[in-house]
Amino acid sequence: MTRAGLTIGVLGSYGGRNLGDEAILTGLLTDLRQQEPHARIIVFSRNPAHTAVAHPDVEAVPWEGVSRTDSALVLSQLDLLILGGGGILYDKEARRYLRVVRVAQERGLPLLTYAVGVGPLNEMVDTGMVRETLAGAVQVTVRDQESRMVLEEAGLLNPITVTGDPAFLLEPEDFPAQFLREEGVPAGKRLVGMSVREPGRAAERLDVDGYHRLLAQIGDFLVHRIDAHVLFVPMERDDIRHSHGVLSHMIAAERGRILHGTYSPQQILGLMRHFDLAVGMRLHFLIFAAMMGTPFLPLPYAGKVFDLAQRLGVPALRGVEREVEGPLLAEVDQLWDEREQRAEVTAQRVARVCDEARGTSQVTRAVLESLRNRSLVEVGA
Template identity: 45%
Template sequence: MTVIGISGSYGGLNLGDEAILTSAIEQLRAAVPGVEVVVFSRNAAHTRENHAVDRVLNPREAMKDEITPEVERLDLLLLGGGGILYDSEAQTYLREVTIAQRLGVPTYTFAIGVGPLKDRVERDAVREGLDRMTGITVREPSAKRLIEEIGVQVPVTVTADPALLLKPEPFTEEMLAEAGIPRGRPLVGLSVREQGAAAPDLTDAAYHQLLAEAADYIVQRFGADVVFVPMERADVREAHRVMGRMAVSERAHLLQYRYTPRQIIGLMDHFEMAVGMRLHFLIFAAITGTPLIALPYASKVSDFLSSIGLEPRATVSHTTAGTFLADLDRLWDHRAEQKGLLRDRIPVLMERARETAPLALQTVAPRAETAAKAAE
C-alpha cells in the first residue's frame, strides 16, 4: 500500500486551506487506489472529523520521536498547498520535511505559495529545504520568482491552486434564511482580513474605513444587501469593525464561521458581485463565475487576478475610496462581461491545477518498484 503524507496549515483555521486539503485528498485517492493518506494538521480532531483521511497527527504538539516513525513509513511527503513559507512560520512548516529528507523519504511541494521572506534565517531555511525536494510546484509566478531569487536550484513548475478543482455544494434558500440573510434584494459578498505576518503592509484604519465606505456605496448605489463572509475566525472580528463604521449597517449581514468550503462556493451563486481581500474568497467566486473585485494585500492576489485576465489594482494601502468606488460602479455595469471572461479563463486554470498531483506522484512509482525488487 502506498502511504502519502500531507503537511500544511490544516485543522479548520482557514477555509482556503481546508479547500486545498479537500482537493488534494480527492486527487490522491483518484490517482492512487487504496492510498493511505496521513495528514500533519494543527488540529487533528478537526481534520479527522472533516476529511477522508486515514491518520492525523498534530506536529506542534507531538514530540520528534513521535513524528519520526510516522514520517519514516511514508512513500512521499507533500508540503502544502497554500501560502505556508513566509517569515515567522516557514521553519515550522518545514519541520516534517526536514525529518523526511534525513530519512530518505521523497518530498514534493504541492502548489504552494511563498513569501514574504525578508528574514535571512527564514530564507536560508527555505532554500535548504526546497533544494532537497524531489520537485517543486507553486501556484503563482511570484512564488517561483522568490524561490529562484533566494537561490533554490531545483526547477520550479507553476501550476494552480488545488481549490480550483472543488465542486460547489448548494447553499439553499433555507440555509440563507437560517443565516438571517434576507431575499428580495441583490446580494454582494464581502471579505476582509486582519493584519498579520502574511500581510505585513496592512494598516487597520485604512482598510476598515475603505471597506465600510464601499459597503455603504453598494447598499445605496445598487440597492443591495452586503454579506460578510469570514474565511477564518479572525475575519469575524474584522467584519464587525467594518460594520461599525458603516452608515447603513442594518443592510449588512455577517455569516457565521461554520460552513464548509463547498458550501461557501455554493453561496457565491447568490451574489451579484464579490468584493474582498482573501485569495480563496476570490477563487470561490471565480469558480462559480461570480463577478469579483479585489483589494490586493499580497502578490498572490495580484497573480490570481492576472491569471484570470483581470488587471491587478493597487494594493489596499495605495487605494483611495474614490477610485475604488468608481471601480465598483464599473464592475456593476459590466458584470455580464466579466462572467464571460471567467467562463473562458477558469477552465484553463483548472487544467493547470490538475497537473500538480501527477507531477508529485511520479515520485511514488519508482520508489514502489524499488521496494518490490528489494523484496524479491
C-alpha cells in the first residue's frame, strides 16, 4: 500500500431516487475526502450513472441484481466497506443490503456503519441478519437513539455510538429568487414550505386520503392566517403525486405550487432561506429547515422524525396518522406566534446536533488510521 490511499466502498440507498439519501451521500463523501484525500472511493449505487454525474470524483458500480461472484470482484479491491448512512436497515430492505455486506465479510473486509438508521425490525430474517452481520463490524454508529434501541432489542451486543445524520454536514448553495419566479411563486409574499410523502413501507399506517385532507387544512389555514403562498417540496418523485393530492383538497389551491425543477440537496438547503415557515413529513426537509433557521413543525409518521423533534426541542404531534385536525392547527398557529422566541434555543440545539454529526468523523478517523498503519506494516514486511 502506497500513499496513493485506501480504497473505500460506500453502500447505501444512493442513485438519485431521494434527495435525503443524496444529502447523506454528499455529507459522507465530503467527510471522507477531508480525512483521506487520496482515497479511491467506490459507491455501490442503485443508479451508477446518476451517482457518477453527481460525484465525478468517485467510481460508481451497481449492486442490485448483481451476483455474488461479481460483487466479490469489486469488494476484493476494498480496504474498508462503509454501510450507510440513512434509514436502510428495516424489514425486507435490510436483508438486501446485508447480502452484499456478507460477501464482504466472507473475504475478511472490515465493516463500518456510518450514522445508519435502523428500524422497524419485526421480521426474523432481517432482525437475525442485522444482529449477526453488525456483530462483525469494527465500529457501529447510528444516527439517532431509536436506531440504537432497535439494535439493542435485536440482540446486538457491540458498543453502539449515536452520532447524527450526515446531512447536517452539508453547506447550502444559493437558490436565486429567480428560480422561484420560474416555478410560479410570486414575489413579495410570505412563503410556506410543505413536505409530504407516499405511505410506502416506512409509513404503512398512513391513510392516503385522510392525511391529504389534513395537510390541505393546514395549507388553507396558513394561507388565511399569515396571507401566505404554499410551496410543496418533493424530496423524491412519488412526492409530486401526493403533493397534487394535498393541493386538490385545498380550498385556496390557487395559492399553492409544487416544485418541479431538478435541484441538488445543497440547493434545496439554500431554498429554505426563502421560507417564512416549514411544515413537513420528510426527515431531510425538516433537517434542512432546522439548519437554515427556518421555523418548522414536524409531522411525524415514523420514529426517526419524532426523534429529530425531540433532539431539537421542537413540538411534534402524531396527528398525521390519527387525523387530529384541531391540535395540529393550534400547534401551527402557536409556532407562527412564537417563532422568534423559539429561534435561539432551536439554533443552539441544531449546533449540538451538527457537532454530533461530526462525531461520526472521529470514529471513522480512528478506523482509517488503523487501516493505514496496518497497510504500512504489511508493506514493510
